[in-house]
Amino acid sequence: MPGNGSRVSRDDALDPLVLALDVGSTASRGDVYDAAGRPVQGGRKKVPHAFRTGADGASEIDPDQVVDELGQIIAGLAVEPLQGRIAGVALDTFASSLIGVDADGRAVTPCYTYADSRCGQQVAALRSELDEAEVQQRTGCRLHSSYLPARLRWLRETDPDRFAAARRWLSLGEYAYLRLLGSTAAGTATAAWTGLLDRRTGRWDPGMLATAGIGADQLSEVRDPDRPLIDVDDAVTQRWPVLAGAHWFAPISDGFASNLGAGAADETTAAVAAATSGAIRVLVPEIPEQIPSGLWCYRVDARRSLLGGALNDVGRVVTWLHDTVQLAGVDPDQLMTAAPEPTTPLVLPYLSGERSTGWAANARAVITGASTATTGAQLFRGAMEGVALSYQRIAEQLRTTANPTRILASGRVTQDLPSWLQVLADVLGTPVEPVTLKRATLHGTALHALEVLAPDTPRAPVPTAATLNPVSAHCEYYRDRAEQYDRLYRAVIATP
Template identity: 40%
Template sequence: MPEASPTRGAIDHSHRVVLTTAPARAYDPEVATDGPAPRAPFVLTIDVGTSSARCALYDASARPVPGTTARRAHEVATSAGGGAELDPDALIASVVALIDQTLSRAGALAREIVCVAPGGFLHTLVGLDAKGRALTPVHLWMDARSDADAAQLRRELDEREVHARTGCMLHWSYLPAKLRWMRRTDPARFARVARFVSFPDHLVAQLLGPGPTSISLGAASGLFDQHRLDWDDEMLRAVGITRAQLLEIARDDRRLSPSRGAIAQRWPALARVPWLVPQGDAALSSIGAGCATRERAALMVGTSVALRVLFRAREVAIPDGVWGYRADETRMLLGGALNDGGSLVAWLQRTLRLPEHDALEAALREPFDDRLLVLPLWAGERSPGWAGRAHGAITGLALHTRAVDVYRAALEGIALRCAELDARVRDAVPEVREVVATGAGLLASTAWQRIVADALGRPLVVSSEGEASSRGAALVALDRLGIVPGVIDGIAPSGPVIAPDPARHARYRALGERQRALYRAVVDHDETGGS
């Protein structure tokens, strides 16, 4: 991997980030929108996702400080064989630049930062050498090259028992299959790896030095026992690694200290500020959307789609049909996920000649073509069927079919899959009374919000929080530092409510039956290799 420019936080060969001083620019209250002035103290949040990274300042009321949010997009390197990777050094450099920008925009307010709260995407894997340098790219959850290895694990292990302990299926989106794939395809490099870590943990280690991982990141790996809050020894044996090759799992009250002088030189405001151990963005997104109770499910549509319920539970049996990850020592996260959300929407927008946003939204409200049906499995399947080799399909095409018709059918197809997830989640957590829509993909389209509400057949609360995972990180920091104790449990969602139309819901129920029939035909073909 090419070395990044030192001014952007390059990794040198002594395992430290090369940091140089960045110019400051004072916070300008003129950029603030109508509302109360930011209230100290402040939390600096870092949020790294599949398609972009963000940094922002939040105040003591968990409100973003206007003008301080910095964002950078990054492009996943994909391959025909199913690969999906990011360059770890380039991604770290990008995050360093984002911190620069946020602190510069904060100006004098930066002196009142009391915590840095990093978070990021789940199911990532980076192999490090003994000095903490990356030997591998960042392997993402969507990297499907380990499908054959997942199948081999299913032959060797009892998947139901594995799921009951780890909350995860034996699927290519989780780390066990990826580790087996790495060991099988590149044994020399696998043997050189001293530590296997998530990217958020690697990022913070490069800035602060080696540290632990959080329960929320470890719990989503497929290597973690959700009941003992520890690594699962059977899974470690199955993939051929030891505990010494994984990070210590930190308890909730653990703090990290910026001991390196380079941090103080580049970011004086952060010289003595504690950092939280990096958290997984799934739980953070639910917290930020006000969904930390059994009564609310968060429907997040970003690059992928997830329907999640977060609630307090010291012990819980993980039901069939959903995954289950510990969010922390006292909370459980149950749900399901689809690979195709914003990623499929972006693919359609690149591929089809679609009108601009406003015209497209208007076109989506026109009468629809019932003959069109989309099975949105372009990137394979996770929940609910976990068919690793599944592919997408479009049926009902005709000479009169327009690009916007295909686009709408795809949005409907994703909404129908959300309804499948909702049915599984309701079986697992029957107390759920409302669904809260979050994520840039869904919040950007009122027409899609209406489609989702009609497909679910129950009211959809459209969250007013544009960056739920960043806000969630701020809320966790405010709670754990004792600034606003118990704030996570008291947050409720805000935003308009879309009531479902009974006639359209009935139509979607019928369309859902057709989609399930198409799913069975396509998945049977894909899983048997067409035989």
């Protein structure tokens, strides 16, 4: 079967079709895929948006704005020529979002995103109250600002009236379904990213609910992909007749979708995702007994877990550099092809806090080794080396539990700055295979629905570019650079 790098015509598309939706950090997107996982001609819709951020660590977005965006996208994709062919609708969103809703299902809070770090004080308090290592092994999550126990406590302590006004607590995907369908559920891969789920049972964890100050009745039912929503409000069919009878799959987190979409669907392959944020993840069978201290492990369904670590700042670093640093006459992609240079500044690229591996919620970027002779180009190179070194710290811990034989890289940064992947290969000391398929996350969202709707249909292969092999001399340089990075990290970021 031909690869899915190009679109298939509606006439040649294999039924059943899936309408896939993705809410990322910079836009909401949608597309239609056939049973082989190929995008169908006439698809692809996008509505840009941006987080509201603040110097205090705020990172929010208006949830009703996102609901409107998704409604526009669905209307543009569920068109009459596809009548009777779309069997499922699937949605992923950025992970670890939180919205409080009232008794009528209306938002009484903004959507707090994964990058909101205002609950740093509450993270510190929880770490003094709880055995963090035990919490991590039970829920798969560390105590951190990107998870809900600390965020809910922060809201309760700093805005008690708003906290009390919320009758339910939902992720962004759950809220979108509630507003669009009249009913909702949390996909297991969404629930796992909250820090409130027992990863072994797949049920809400009573201890963490008590810590957060909420009850299980304030959260959604948790559903694996094999239990989509079928009974939706009649108004849905009236609004989008083409979707009559479609299965609506409970929202999942973008990390799970990204792995599936890039072709990293089992323990033999690790996926490097590099978009606004980033991660290295491996889908492993069952429930791993022990998790390395710097990583997370999310239950995604009854038979699989996602093991890995995440970075808040990858594409965000690129954007900040373009907006802040003098780069006139500099081609950033060509800049990445040069051999490493010892005069390059060493950068810890924590613009919005650190997740893996140190979980320092209040961390901020550090630049050292800069002088009056340092150019904008050198600072750009140093910051992107710092991003690669952040990935290396995750990979080092990942290798203690999983041993993937292949590394696939996808995401906006890998396509906008492809030569950076050579730096990544040199830092990791491992070949890296670029995924050339655009919108791998959206593709994966369709695939998770197709696992249920069309389990026996062969999937089209994911297209990749030539593998980038590490340069031995560069590997030696970056091993020394990693040691410098670690010393700097311990001096200014790590807690005693």
